Amino acid sequence: xxxxxxxxxxxxDDGIHAEGIIALEEAVRELGEVYVVAPVSEQSGAxxxxxxxxxxxxxxxxxxxxxxxxxxxxxxxxxxxxxxPPEERPHICVSGINHGANLGDDATYSGTVAGALEAxxxxxPGLAFSLVANRDQNFTESIKVxxxxxxxxxxxxxxxxxxxxxNIPKGLPKGIRITKQGFKTARPVISxxxxxxxxLYYWIGEERVGFRAEGGTDFEAIDEGYxxxxxxxxxxxxxxxxxxLGGWNSDSF
Amino acid sequence: xxxxxxxxxxxxDDGIHAEGIIALEEAVRELGEVYVVAPVSEQSGAxxxxxxxxxxxxxxxxxxxxxxxxxxxxxxxxxxxxxxPPEERPHICVSGINHGANLGDDATYSGTVAGALEAxxxxxPGLAFSLVANRDQNFTESIKVxxxxxxxxxxxxxxxxxxxxxNIPKGLPKGIRITKQGFKTARPVISxxxxxxxxLYYWIGEERVGFRAEGGTDFEAIDEGYxxxxxxxxxxxxxxxxxxLGGWNSDSF
Numbered sequence: 414x415x416x417x418x419x420x421x422x423x424x425x426d427d428g429i430h431a432e433g434i435i436a437l438e439e440a441v442r443e444l445g446e447v448y449v450v451a452p453v454s455e456q457s458g459a460x461x462x463x464x465x466x467x468x469x470x471x472x473x474x475x476x477x478x479x480x481x482x483x484x485x486x487x488x489x490x491x492x493x494x495x496x497x498p499p500e501e502r503p504h505i506c507v508s509g510i511n512h513g514a515n516l517g518d519d520a521t522y523s524g525t526v527a528g529a530l531e532a533x534x535x536x537x538p539g540l541a542f543s544l545v546a547n548r549d550q551n552f553t554e555s556i557k558v559x560x561x562x563x564x565x566x567x568x569x570x571x572x573x574x575x576x577x578x579x580n581i582p583k584g585l586p587k588g589i590r591i592t593k594q595g596f597k598t599a600r601p602v603i604s605x606x607x608x609x610x611x612x613l614y615y616w617i618g619e620e621r622v623g624f625r626a627e628g629g630t631d632f633e634a635i636d637e638g639y640x641x642x643x644x645x646x647x648x649x650x651x652x653x654x655x656x657x658l659g660g661w662n663s664d665s666f
Numbered sequence: 667x668x669x670x671x672x673x674x675x676x677x678x679d680d681g682i683h684a685e686g687i688i689a690l691e692e693a694v695r696e697l698g699e700v701y702v703v704a705p706v707s708e709q710s711g712a713x714x715x716x717x718x719x720x721x722x723x724x725x726x727x728x729x730x731x732x733x734x735x736x737x738x739x740x741x742x743x744x745x746x747x748x749x750x751p752p753e754e755r756p757h758i759c760v761s762g763i764n765h766g767a768n769l770g771d772d773a774t775y776s777g778t779v780a781g782a783l784e785a786x787x788x789x790x791p792g793l794a795f796s797l798v799a800n801r802d803q804n805f806t807e808s809i810k811v812x813x814x815x816x817x818x819x820x821x822x823x824x825x826x827x828x829x830x831x832x833n834i835p836k837g838l839p840k841g842i843r844i845t846k847q848g849f850k851t852a853r854p855v856i857s858x859x860x861x862x863x864x865x866l867y868y869w870i871g872e873e874r875v876g877f878r879a880e881g882g883t884d885f886e887a888i889d890e891g892y893x894x895x896x897x898x899x900x901x902x903x904x905x906x907x908x909x910x911l912g913g914w915n916s917d918s919f
Contacts, residue, residue, distance in 0.1 A: 460739075461713035461774045468859070468867035486713075486775075490870060494856050518787055518900035521714045522739075526902075534771055535853070558919070565914070572907040574849075588917040594903040596827075600788070603747050606721070614721035617743060642914060644907035647771035649779075650847040654825040654897035661818070661895060664841040666811070 419445035419567050422503035422532065424488045426456040426511065426524025429480050433510035436552035437542060440559035441507055444567065448503065450492040452524075453480040457513075459524035461486055461531070471496060485528035493535050506532030507563055509542030509579075510555050516545070516580055516631045517595040517624050520645065529576040534647050539576035540566055545635050546583045555581045558640055572644065580631055580641040590639040595630030599623035672698035672820050675756040675785065677741045679709040679764065679777025682733050686763035689805035690795060693812035694760055697820065701756065703745040705777075706733040710766075712777035714739055714784070724749060738781035746788050759785030760816055762795030762832075763808050769798070769833055769884045770848040770877050773898065782829040787900050792829035793819060798888050799836045808834045811893055824897075831896040835888050843892040848883030852876035 421441050425434040429451035438447055452459075453472070464483045471491060472480045479496055481488045489506060497503065508528035515523040529539030540563060544555045558581045571577060578594075602618035624632040634641035674694050678687040682704035691700055705712075706725070717736045724744060725733045732749055734741045742759060750756065761781035768776040782792030793816060797808045811834045824830060831847075855871035877885040887894035 455719055458716040458718040459713075460715040460780070462715045462737075462777075463711040463713070463775050463854075463870060465711040465870060465872060466708055468861075468869050470865075470867055484715075487870065490854050491856065491868065494854060495858075495868065520902055521783065521900050522716050524715075527713070530774065530902075561919075572904070572910050575904045575907045578902075586919045588919050589914055591908055591911045591914050593905065593908060594901050596900070601716075601743050601747060603744065605748075608721075612723075614723055615744065615748065616721050617716060617718060617740065619718060640919070642911070644904040644911055645902040646904040646907075647774050647849070647902075648847050648904075649773055649783075649831075649898040649900075649902070651825070651828045651897040651899040651901075652846065654828045654899075655844055655846060657825050658844045658895070658897055661842055661844050666814075666839045666841050666893070 419504040420501055421445045421447045422492055422506040423447055423449045424451050424485050424508050424528040426452065426459055426485045426528065428452050428455045431512065432552065433512050436556050437507060437510045437559055440556040441563050444564055447477060448497060449478045450488045450496055451480060452485060452488060453482050456484050456524045458522050459484040459527065460522050461527040463487060485524040486531045489528050489531040493537065503537055505567060506537050506539045507542065510552060510559060511543035512550055513543065513547055514545040514580055515541065515543040515578060516635060517597040519597060520578055520594060526578055530647055533574060533576040538566060538571050541576060541578045543580050545580050554585060558586060574646050575644045578643040578645050580635055582635050582638050586640045587638040590634035590641055592631045592634045592641045592643045593629055594643050595627055595632040596625045597623055598625055672757040673754060674698045674700045675745055675759040676700055676702045677704050677738050677761050677781040679705065679712055679738045681705050681708045684765065685805065686765050689809050690760060690763045690812055693809040694816050697817055700730060701750060702731045703741045703749055704733060705738060705741060706735050709737050709777045711775050712737040712780065713775050714780040716740060738777040739784045742781050742784040746790065756790055758820060759790050759792045761792065763805060763812060764796035765803055766796065766800055767798040767833055768794065768796040768831060769888060770850040772850060773831055773847060779831055783900055786827060786829045791819060791824050793832060794829060795832045795834065797834050807838060811839060827899050828897045831898050833884055833888055833894040835891050839893045840891040843887035843894055845884045845887045845894045845896045846882055847896050848880055848885040849878045850876060851878055
């Protein structure tokens with residue numbers, strides 16, 4: 414990309430005060446002009462949800478930081494259509510660094526991935542970064558990875574309409590693997606509790622272990638200590654099934 | 667499927683009192699035993715979001731109806747892992763009938779599609795139904811379509827791991843087209859308002875017009891008056907881009 418100081422939009426799903434987004438800003442600050450538009454509160458599991466049923470508030474924190482009381486998708490939509498003037502359209506959008514993995518079909522629940530997806534839908538290349546660690550989260554290596562991947566994406570470009578879902582292993586990465594999305598086999602864990610008034614409530618837990626063993630997946634790359642980079646797009650079509658279902662086509666009803 | 671009375675789980679994103687879910691129950695009631703687990707309030711635009719940050723309440727309305735104060739994904743997860751006993755596992759999950767289209771990449775924002783997607787991830791075939799009409803919604807023909815497609819899916823099965831995203835045109839459908847997901851070209855419309863205290867707020871509007879002209883898409887089928895049936899799966903991988911990015915693979919960092 415032939416721009417001296419590219420404009421970089423930053424968002425996340427853990428909220429503007431999360432350690433991961435501070436790490437991401439540190440990672441990309443030297444690469445260009447940064448603009449941070451992030452949820453005011455944690456939005457984990459927000460997926461690609463867009464707030465349509467209520468109004469949204471934008472708060473400008475300083476010259477480069479804004480909060481939105483909504484989802485990552487809301488943040489990116491408002492950033493690109495309202496907060497940033499058209500002449501300051503970003504060259505890239507980076508989302509994260511998520512506190513935890515976004516591997517396999519968990520990507521479809523991820524607010525981090527959705528932030529990058531929304532940017533891609535609106536014509537700005539998107540990168541999503543996640544650190545595969547549920548505890549002892551140390552972002553030192555992740556900062557290096559996020560900087561290097563963003564720099565590469567800015568310099569070489571990425572395929573149009575594609576976002577990169579980047580998962581970073583704990584510790585020193587062995588290298589990079591371009592992967593496909595795997596499929597998890599784990600089931601959600603639902604716990605049951607009793608509130609102070611004696612009424613039942615439920616809490617959905619995340620279950621991150623267990624995936625279908627398959628070569629070339631994001632799970633495999635992480636398992637082997639590599640950074641996993643999965644190209645994704647806003648297309649859920651099961652292309653293989655189109656032919657299989659061909660007999661359903663009909664000209665009467 | 668060789669079951670005399672298949673069990674059918676029903677959910678939606680417009681909430682348990684919406685006209686569309688009442689229509690869907692009417693459509694499939696004669697095909698088997700129905701169980702309705704739906705959001706207590708409207709969840710349009712919920713996408714595949716899963717509520718992880720707060721507890722959830724389940725309320726049993728009667729022998730066959732439950733509400734959850736969460737998203738369609740929460741409803742399906744709780745239905746399959748908590749509400750229905752394992753021996754009453756449903757044979758199929760139907761979601762809808764959505765009041766409005768879920769065409770093109772709008773499917774990635776859709777709570778209706780997400781309900782069916784979640785079922786598919788948890789091993790139960792899913793069907794999502796949407797009526798392509800923003801006003802004058804008449805579910806008479808949609809009921810016939812939903813009944814016929816569900817019956818066919820129960821009788822013939824659908825590919826494993828696949829859900830069907832069914833969009834139904836207004837009026838009398840000409841037939842069925844198996845389609846791929848299209849891509850919209852519309853931009854969101856964000857309106858700006860002033861609240862009673864003089865403070866600004868924003869509201870994201872839905873913009874449903876405008877799509878990339880491409881043969882074989884869901885948009886095309888609906889445009890021509892057909893029911894669009896798009897097979898989908900929980901995979902966002904851009905398979906075409908994997909080769910294109912091959913040069914990124916590396917064994918050092």
